[in-house]
Amino acid sequence: MFPHRARPRGGRPSRRRSLVYASVASVVLVGAASSGTMYVKAQAHDAEGLVSSSVASGASASSGATAAMEATVESSAVPTAAVSAAPTPAASPSPVVDRDALLAEAVEAVAVEDGAEVSVAVLDVSSGESAVYGDGAFDTASIVKVDILASLLLKAQDAGRGLTAQEKTYAAAMIRNSDNASATALWTAIGQAEGLRAANERFGLLDTEGGDGALWGLTQTTAADQLTLLRQVFGTTSELSEGSRAYLAGLMGEIAVGQDWGVSAAGSSEIALKNGWLPRTATGLWDINSVGRVGVDGREYLVAVLSDGNSTKEKGVSVVEAVAKAAVACFEEG
Structure with missing residues (x-):
């Protein structure tokens, strides 16, 4: 099976104001009536909230009292109208960052050999933002060993048991040292x-899609799927139990010296990973992959980088590490 190439490409007073007018006028003029000067009879509000009133004079009304009444009404109305008209400030929307576009620009700036292909998926665990570049299918090589152990742990959970001593021996050798014989034994145990x-x-x-027969290394996958698998291992929402997640993540944090290249180049802490490398006999070209978790300045990232068509293992490793750095940098920049 061979992967395919993938590149992303004034008016009336308000009801509230009228009520203030009526209320203040009633207080002032009724007070005047008690001294035998004048009285006010406030009539009902009309349908639009306007107030009508009739004023009758008993004795001749003093012009000073009338002026005082008008001044009192007007001074009461001004602050009420001002408060009612106060504008409410609108909140400014947060800018939207197109992470996929940033990732595409960053990856396309990485030097890749003619004929080689690369795809990457990254998740900023803190913000929950993710981005993907490329959707082609690639051979897994040995990164499928994470999937094999996750499948074995799920099968054991369903049976209500832990891993046997032999299964743990195989699991440790398969993840830490990328032992192929152990991978074949556990591939058989899960039903291939x-x-x-x-x-x-x-x-x-x-x-x-799993490889045919015993050919687990020729399983085909995408960067997006590998990011989904990493969420199952390192996230809290998972089909795997907390104990199963901790066990698998722990083994990925104990990779043998000499096999700890890849996505680790993008981080400074919290590094846990699994790499895959496979020379294709028909072409002599290399599949080079790396998946895992890295920490940078207190933030955690899940990263999956897949590549094929590399002329040498060393050139493939260099491309994978450069792409992993570029992917994380897209989120570090804000």
């Missing part, structure tokens, strides 16, 4: 491609 498919359906992997 069918067992992997059943587990991945529950994990949410949509585009991963």
Whole structure:
């Protein structure tokens, strides 16, 4: 199976004001009536909230009292109208950052050999933002060992048991040292491609297909699917139990010296990973992949980088590390 190339490409007073007018006028003029000067009879509000009133004079009304009444009414109305008209400031919307576009620009600036392909997916765990570049299918090589162990742990959970001593021996050798014989034993234990498919359906992997027969290294996957798998291992919402997640993540944090290249180049702490490298006999070209978790300045990232068509292992490793750095930098820049 061969991967395919993928590149992203004035008016009336208000009701409230009228009520103030009526209320103040009633207080002032009724007071005047008690001294035998004048009285006010306030009539009902009309349908629009306007107030009408009739004023009758008993004795001749003093012009001073009338002036005082008008001054009192007007002075009461001004602050009420001002308060009612006060504008409410609008909140400014936060700018939207197109992470996919930033990632595409960053990856396309990385020097890749002619004929080689690369795809990457990254998640900023703190913000929950993610980005993906490329959607092509690639050979997993040894990164499928994370999927094999996750499937075995899920199968053991379903059976209500832990891993046996032998299974733990195989698991440790398979993840820490990338031991192929151990991977073959556990591939058989999960039911090979069918067992992997059943587990991945529950994990949410949509585009991963197990290799034929015992050829687990030729499983096909996408960067997006590998990011989904990393969420199952390092996230809190997972089909795997807390104990299973801690066990698998712990092994990924103990990779043998000499196999700890790849996405680790993008981080300074919290590094846990699994790499895959496979020379294709038909072409002599290399599949080079790396998946895992890295920490940078107190922030955690999940990163999956897949590549094929590399002329040498060393050139493929260099590309994968450069792409991992570029992917994380897209989020470090804000």
